[in-house]
Amino acid sequence: MLNFQFHNPTRIVFGKDTVPALDELIPGDARVLILYGGQSAERTGTLAEVRKALGDRAHYEFGGIEPNPSFETLTQAVEQVRFHNIDYLLAVGGGSVIDGTKFVAAAAKFVGDSWQILETVGGAVRDALPFGAVLTLSATGSEMNFNAVVTRKATQTKALFASPHVFPQFSILDPSKTFTVPARQLANGVVDAFTHVVEQYLTYPVDARVQDRFAEGLLQTLIEIGPTVVSQPPDYQSRANMMWAATMALNGLIGAGVPQDWATHLVGHELTVLHGLDHAQTLAILLPSMLDARRDGKRAKLLQYAERVWHITADSEDERIDLAIEKTRAFFEDLGVKTRLSDYGIQAEAIDGLVEQLGLHGMTRLGERQDVTLEVSRTVLEASL
Numbered sequence: 001m002l003n004f005q006f007h008n009p010t011r012i013v014f015g016k017d018t019v020p021a022l023d024e025l026i027p028g029d030a031r032v033l034i035l036y037g038g039q040s041a042e043r044t045g046t047l048a049e050v051r052k053a054l055g056d057r058a059h060y061e062f063g064g065i066e067p068n069p070s071f072e073t074l075t076q077a078v079e080q081v082r083f084h085n086i087d088y089l090l091a092v093g094g095g096s097v098i099d100g101t102k103f104v105a106a107a108a109k110f111v112g113d114s115w116q117i118l119e120t121v122g123g124a125v126r127d128a129l130p131f132g133a134v135l136t137l138s139a140t141g142s143e144m145n146f147n148a149v150v151t152r153k154a155t156q157t158k159a160l161f162a163s164p165h166v167f168p169q170f171s172i173l174d175p176s177k178t179f180t181v182p183a184r185q186l187a188n189g190v191v192d193a194f195t196h197v198v199e200q201y202l203t204y205p206v207d208a209r210v211q212d213r214f215a216e217g218l219l220q221t222l223i224e225i226g227p228t229v230v231s232q233p234p235d236y237q238s239r240a241n242m243m244w245a246a247t248m249a250l251n252g253l254i255g256a257g258v259p260q261d262w263a264t265h266l267v268g269h270e271l272t273v274l275h276g277l278d279h280a281q282t283l284a285i286l287l288p289s290m291l292d293a294r295r296d297g298k299r300a301k302l303l304q305y306a307e308r309v310w311h312i313t314a315d316s317e318d319e320r321i322d323l324a325i326e327k328t329r330a331f332f333e334d335l336g337v338k339t340r341l342s343d344y345g346i347q348a349e350a351i352d353g354l355v356e357q358l359g360l361h362g363m364t365r366l367g368e369r370q371d372v373t374l375e376v377s378r379t380v381l382e383a384s385l
């Protein structure tokens with residue numbers, strides 16, 4: 001096992017009808033800015049519940065944080081924070097709103113051009129406003145981690161930052177809040193959480209048995225509940241398991257002391273900025289080809305994945321790996337998430353532009369061994385057509 005430190009200060013308040021707990025979680029004298037996305041938080045009544053729970057606290061609202069939150073929109077939120085002298089933020093939404101709130105929390109305390117937060121991958125963050133979250137969609141794990149992804153529309157850059165200053169102080173996880181999530185986003189959530197686990201698990205062995213078995217448990221849970229999560233009518237228990245699995249998939253626990261990959265995510269970001277695909281759609285397209293193209297470096301873990309997650313034990317090593325990758329692709333397809341670039345109208349001519357963007361963004365040595373060069377990314381994209 002590799003050396004590690006593990007620290008996660010986010011309080012999780014999990015279960016039905018937990019929004020009123022905001023009253024105990026947020027200081028009584030706080031000046032609160034509620035941040036949310038489109039109209040779903042209003043339409044579903046969640047915002048009304050939040051307003052009620054805040055009681056007499058001075059509170060303001062900032063709506064319109066888009067999926068894949070933009071630097072441009074978030075900068076307007078920072079202005080609101082300064083204008084109203086806000087000292088506490090509350091994100092109500094999915095990963096995009098929570099990531100956006102992390103940026104606003106850091107940018108509000110930042111001196112200078114706040115894009116440096118992204119340019120330094122969070123290294124320049126010295127302080128941030130405190131914030132909490134009411135999660136309405138299970139997928140990213142943002143509710144219990146210190147990562148955020150922000151898009152600068154002007155330069156078509158989707159960039160990540162991480163800083164211990166932007167852990168949420170608390171997150172309210174009420175699985176029934178996901179009952180209104182459309183099927184496409186539910187399926188996206190399963191694919192996103194699944195891929196988060198794979199990025200931390202499917203690298204090379206370091207004899208990290210606890211992390212491996214936690215990861216395998218999460219993958220098996222997602223395979224088991226995925227079809228029920230996307231079906232109607234909503235089922236509370238499968239949504240509860242989904243919510244906790246997605247949170248555990250990226251809260252630092254399974255990634256402590258193990259090598260991590262993330263090439264699928266980083267190549268996927270270019271697909272989102274250039275072609276507008278949902279984050280999880282990019283993962284469903286790239287993950288199977290990424291595993292296939294890198295089967296030699298990942299061989300031992302691919303065989304472990306085949307055996308322990310998909311129960312594949314017969315035939316040659318390469319046949320077992322082929323079948324495990326095939327089952328991964330079929331799992332995504334069965335959830336309704338297409339796994340080929342051509343399914344989204346993206347053809348071979350687009351690949352040069354994608355590889356060029358990767359180069360521009362410095363994505364030239366990715367993966368757990370830093371051996372995913374631009375040539376490897378090109379091979380993966382070509383195999384994903």
Ligand SMILES: NC(=O)c1ccc[n+]([C@@H]2O[C@H](COP(=O)([O-])OP(=O)(O)OC[C@H]3O[C@@H](n4cnc5c(N)ncnc54)[C@H](O)[C@@H]3O)[C@@H](O)[C@H]2O)c1
Binds near residue numbers: 038097
């Ligand atoms: N911070 C991290 O660790 C991390 C990890 C992975 C991905 N991300 C980022 O998170 C973003 C994606 O977040 P996401 O997958 O949670 O989706 P999202 O937050 O973008 O939401 C997707 C859509 O679902 C809608 N929605 C949310 N809750 C709803 C509800 N209860 N009912 C009806 N509609 C609802 C939103 O309005 C939006 O239109 C991407 O930008 C991605 O890059 C962050």
